[in-house]
Amino acid sequence: MTSVEASAQALRPVVELAQSTRRFPGENALYRSARNALLAEEIELRRHIERVAAQRRALPPGGEVPENYRFEGEHGATTLRQMFGEHDTLVTYNWMFGPKRARPCPMCTSMLTALDGEMADILQRVAFAVIARSPVERLGAFRKERGWRHLRLYSSGGNSFNRDYADENPEGDDNATFNVFVRSGDTVRHFWGDEMGPLTADPGQDPRGAPDAMPLWTVLDMTPGGRGIDWYPKLEYALK
Incomplete structure (x- = not known):
């Protein structure tokens, strides 16, 4: 038992x-x-x-990470192993803000805004990195626009991380994906990755993982109108 x-x-x-x-x-x-x-x-x-x-x-041990990916952070170059800092667990989120996008994904951005408020607590337990293919200067400019204070942003434009762990085609669209990695000594292994998406979605529902990581949807699920079928968050709203 x-x-x-x-x-x-x-x-x-x-x-x-x-x-x-x-x-x-x-x-x-x-x-x-x-x-x-x-x-x-x-x-x-x-x-x-x-x-x-x-x-x-x-879960049993996942696959050993094939390379020590190099990223560009707001304070210079770093590697996946360095992202762990003092922790043995690293959570990464692939943000849909690739170089082909004029603006980042509103839904990703809504969730990241909520996570920014929680990040001081999250970082007590695990390391957390937000990864996108756009140049890091572009990521940092949007951070300032949005008022994020705690999220750690990294560009993966120079490596294959998004292809390997977010199932992205380098010439295609971005994917929003969580991954968790664990470190033991010099060995880094993949622990878990989000695999729920359009192919696992039920009829009439948007693709999403479970539990849903977006506080927005959790709150709306408690209301009579629910999430609705024709509304999504926006990057900006007109003042009323």
């Missing part, structure tokens, strides 16, 4: 946990019954997220 299975056996039944004692002003019995049924599903979802996270943590 695995530790995950053992933990699952010790959990209280969802039907017991979902009998909420909370009552909101004006709610009726029909609402409370439906809300408790939803609460049961929310508890199951939380447990499933934890099971998936535990399964991810239990």
Whole structure:
């Protein structure tokens, strides 16, 4: 029996946990019954997220990184190994802002803006690098425009990192991708990479990973209108 299975056996039944004692002003019995049924599903979802996270943590060693990729950072050249700093884990995000784009992807940018606010906390646990194929000067100029303070930006225009770990065609479009690498001594291995995209999307849904890393969508999922089917974030909004 695995530790995950053992933990699952010790959990209280969802039907017991979902009998909420909370009552909101004006709610009726029909609402409370439906809300408790939803609460049961929310508890199951939380447990499933934890099971998936535990399964991810239990992955066997991934492939050794084939080369010590060289990137251009805002403070000079650096390598993938140097990106780790004091940590043994490095998270990278491939930002859809290649040289063929006039402006960066609005959805990537929305998420990165949220992550910039969390970055001081994230960097306590792991290293984090944002990678794009545009020249680093272009990345830094947009950082200033957007007001980002903590994100560490790197250009991969001179290496094959995006092809190898973001499944990009050098002559094609950008891909938005998370990857996680681990370091042990001088050895760097790939731990996990985002593999959900258009080919894994369900009908009527935009391609996205799970859990969804965008706080924007997590908040909208709690509302009656949800994410909608005809709205996406923009880089700028007209003042009202």
